[in-house]
Amino acid sequence: MPKPGSSPESIDNSSDKGRISRRVLLGTGWCGFLLSIVGPALANIRFLFPNVVYEGPTLLKVGRPEDYASGTITFLDEQRLFIMRDPEGLRALSAICTHLRCTTGPFMPPTAEWKEDHSRCPCHGSIFAKDGRVLQGPAPRPLEFYRVSLAPDGRLVVDTAAVVDKGDVLKV
Ligand code: FES
Structure with a gap:
């Protein structure tokens, strides 16, 4: 108090x-x-x-036509591409697996199991043929072909945003 x-x-x-x-x-x-x-x-x-998501450029310069001999399949690991040259011309085949987008391996010659050249995806074992067909899953779709053109400087340009039919060839 x-x-x-x-x-x-x-x-x-x-x-x-x-x-x-x-x-x-x-x-x-x-x-x-x-x-x-x-x-x-x-x-x-x-x-x-x-x-x-910033993706890389879709136009890739991949050298000159004379860099690719006829009858060869060149694996461009960094660009995740195959450049194929045959008597008809040049094609660009994606090396991105259609399962979960791993990079497939280079094409290997036929074996007892696979009777044609084939590329194997190291992630889950999908196998692809030279024309992009799926020989063995789990890949759900064939590999894609991209448009190939010649730049004014004479170099080859692959447009990975332009998917074309496998019969679409750059005649050089
Ligand atoms: S990512 Fe190629 S088989 Fe799965």
Whole structure:
């Protein structure tokens, strides 16, 4: 009990120690409320800027026609391509497996099991023929052929965005 004549500041508050004041409680509540509004708002703003996958260029320069001898299949590991040259001309066959997009291996000569040249995907064992056919799954589709053209500087350009029929040949 305060002594008569003592100021209000000198009142003993020892019983309030450890209690949260009303001001702190309200401040914490407001902070939580604002966070619950600002957080989703920021997430919605982020949603306006979708993740973009930047893929490499689709036009690939792959050398000159004379770099590829007739009757050969050249495996371009980095570009994930096969350049095939036969008496008809040049073709570009994708080396990207149609199962889960691993790079298939180079073409190998016929074996007892596979009676024609074949390329094996190292990931799950799909086997492809020279014309892109699936000889063994799990690949669901044949390999794709891409358009091949000649650039003004005489170099070959493969457009990996232009899928063509396997009969589409660059005559050189
Ligand atoms: S990625 Fe080629 S078989 Fe699975």
